[in-house]
Amino acid sequence: MFTGKAALITGAAQGLGKSFAAVLLQKGCKVCAVDINEEKLQSTVKEFNTVYGEGSVIGNKCDVTNARELKESFKQAKDTFRHIDIVVNNAGVVDEQNWEKCLDINLTAVIRGTLLALDYMRKDRGGNGGTIVNVSSMAGIYPVEFAPAYAASKHGVIGYTRSWAFHPEVQSNGVRLVCLCPAYTDTDIIKSLPKSSVDIELYQKSLQTLGVMKMERVMEAFVKLLEDTDNIGSVLSVNKFGIKYWKMQDAKL
Ligand SMILES: NC(=O)C1=CN([C@@H]2O[C@H](COP(=O)(O)OP(=O)(O)OC[C@H]3O[C@@H](n4cnc5c(N)ncnc54)[C@H](O)[C@@H]3O)[C@@H](O)[C@H]2O)C=CC1
Numbered sequence: 001m002f003t004g005k006a007a008l009i010t011g012a013a014q015g016l017g018k019s020f021a022a023v024l025l026q027k028g029c030k031v032c033a034v035d036i037n038e039e040k041l042q043s044t045v046k047e048f049n050t051v052y053g054e055g056s057v058i059g060n061k062c063d064v065t066n067a068r069e070l071k072e073s074f075k076q077a078k079d080t081f082r083h084i085d086i087v088v089n090n091a092g093v094v095d096e097q098n099w100e101k102c103l104d105i106n107l108t109a110v111i112r113g114t115l116l117a118l119d120y121m122r123k124d125r126g127g128n129g130g131t132i133v134n135v136s137s138m139a140g141i142y143p144v145e146f147a148p149a150y151a152a153s154k155h156g157v158i159g160y161t162r163s164w165a166f167h168p169e170v171q172s173n174g175v176r177l178v179c180l181c182p183a184y185t186d187t188d189i190i191k192s193l194p195k196s197s198v199d200i201e202l203y204q205k206s207l208q209t210l211g212v213m214k215m216e217r218v219m220e221a222f223v224k225l226l227e228d229t230d231n232i233g234s235v236l237s238v239n240k241f242g243i244k245y246w247k248m249q250d251a252k253l
């Protein structure tokens with residue numbers, strides 16, 4: 001189900017995005033890796049092209065909050081691979097001080113990336129159908145007293161994703177949208193406290209309760225989301241207790 005497919009992943013220079021890319025490359029996909037950090041992006045692209053073969057990855061330096069740059073990244077992916085089958089809207093930050101930036105990156109850019117993905121994937125617009133994975137968080141399900149803007153952005157990702165997922169035209173045109181909600185995972189973001197100005201004590205208590213997961217556990221959930229093709233509009237959480245689909249309010253009132 002993956003061989004010959006092409007994926008676009010935002011925030012793919014490091015952390016979860018880089019691992020999503022590695023998983024898809026191992027399974028025979030081509031990848032367009034998008035990130036604002038040009039240096040890390042180039043080093044990741046070089047590493048992957050060495051391991052998975054020249055031309056299996058292209059890198060596109062892009063700030064996901066810049067509509068023109070994001071549009072150009074999708075165009076480059078399509079021009080290079082001829083189709084886009086999987087989009088992972090993953091780039092994200094924690095920043096409670098500059099909460100507008102947090103919302104711009106974590107929610108507005110995910111909305112923009114979803115709309116672009118729909119345009120490229122919908123069968124009635126010349127696409128082949130496909131899957132959109134929007135990266136939320138356990139912070140999109142639970143209240144987070146020490147990071148309300150981050151939590152709002154991640155709650156928004158779930159509402160937006162599920163709303164499109166159940167749209168009849170989206171379904172009939174072969175596009176599946178799903179959300180991934182990891183708990184704390186061992187990446188740089190959980191060390192980004194100076195920028196995030198969260199309540200350190202509450203944060204540390206939460207970290208102690210939930211622990212920090214290894215990357216492999218989140219990748220297991222990511223693959224499950226992609227392989228369970230009957231999971232339209234689903235929200236999959238992954239934490240130290242397990243991997244679980246959330247029973248959300250039914251799509252229809
Ligand atoms: N690590 C964790 O504990 C969890 C992370 N998440 C989410 O996973 C996603 C990935 O985060 P991590 O890999 O953990 O963090 P990370 O900080 O290691 O990676 C984030 C990547 O996004 C890129 N990025 C940031 N702003 C960008 C922008 N404006 N345009 C393009 N790229 C940009 C960064 O350069 C970086 O490569 C985020 O959406 C985060 O909210 C969700 C749950 C838990």
Ligand SMILES: CCCCC/C=C\C=C\C(=O)C/C=C\C/C=C\CCCC(=O)O
Nearest residue numbers: 094137138139142147183184189190206
């Ligand atoms: C939650 C933001 C604080 C700063 C830490 C940095 C990054 C965190 C990234 C996440 O996505 C966190 C993931 C899971 C925690 C979410 C909710 C915890 C709620 C339960 C509790 O009250 O402890």
